[in-house]
Amino acid sequence: MVIADTPEIKRSLSLVAYDEIKTMILNLHLKPGASITEMWLIERLQMSRTPIREALYRLQQEHFVELAPRKGWFVSEIKLNDIKELYVIREALEGISARHAAERISDEELLKMERYLDSLQVLLEQDEESVDDPGDSIHSLIFRFSGNDLINEVMCIHLERLQMFHLITSSLPGRKYQSWVEHREIFFALKARDGERAESVMRQHIRSSLESLLQSLIENKIDYQKAISQSRPAQLK
Structure with missing residues (x-):
């Protein structure tokens, strides 16, 4: 069951999602170039779409993930x-x-x-x-x-x-x-x-x-x- 959203919970869940996704990237559970779907993250982290998306956009700003037009999210390649x-x-x-x-x-x-x-x-x-x-x-x-x-x-x-x-x-x-x-x-x-x-x-x-x-x-x-x-x-x- 996906956790319900309130403004306070959204903010805290966004941080949790951010930490969880970044940890998977740093530990190579999500390897460079891997595709990441929001639905997969929703099921894995048991959260709604909003905190997942907020976490992904924050990770994008830090260059851990990239959003490709019409393709979706990917773990950033190692340059x-x-x-x-x-x-x-x-x-x-x-x-x-x-x-x-x-x-x-x-x-x-x-x-x-x-x-x-x-x-x-x-x-x-x-x-x-x-x-x-x-x-x-x-x-x-x-x-x-x-x-x-x-x-x-x-x-x-x-x-x-x-x-x-x-x-x-x-x-x-x-x-x-x-x-x-x-x-x-x-x-x-x-x-x-x-x-x-x-x-x-x-x-x-x-x-x-x-x-x-x-x-x-x-x-x-x-x-x-x-x-x-x-x-x-x-x-x-």
Whole structure:
């Protein structure tokens, strides 16, 4: 049964619909280019047409969906140029964060990071798919010790799209192990309190991640169904 509408309920249901649809897009349950019908959303979300439509128009403004004349709604395609521009921002800001974190991160946190990375090596070699990307917690830790709230605010603006790219890239065979190798280099630079080196290896890591993502998209090797089945709450890789 579809929930009844009042002005107050419409506003709240519109937000719920917005969050639900965007989550499906970010988690690749609705993959780029997929058609979305209002009737399908009405049945899935158990809402009337009005909040569904309001949510879709809001998502259209944020470039998550597109409305094609006489064809209907579609999930926005991933545009290579948009990815490249976003990763330019990411490389610069995360590089700066790593440089600053090398001066501020505590010895206790470095010890935890070292133990965590050491614990993953055998697991990644035995069953890569069952292991979370090793960079998830490390990037958050670096941001926490960067001492720059403005960088965190800027990154949060782009975080949702980065989450989707993270999910795609993490599903690529061998990428998690490669990420572990790259994050060990970041750790060694942090442990040495070498800010210049920390920034350099972080930038290399971001470029490596971008290259893997672009190559897979260009060659059309992304297995969306595999990415969906492995989906977890996404964080920066």
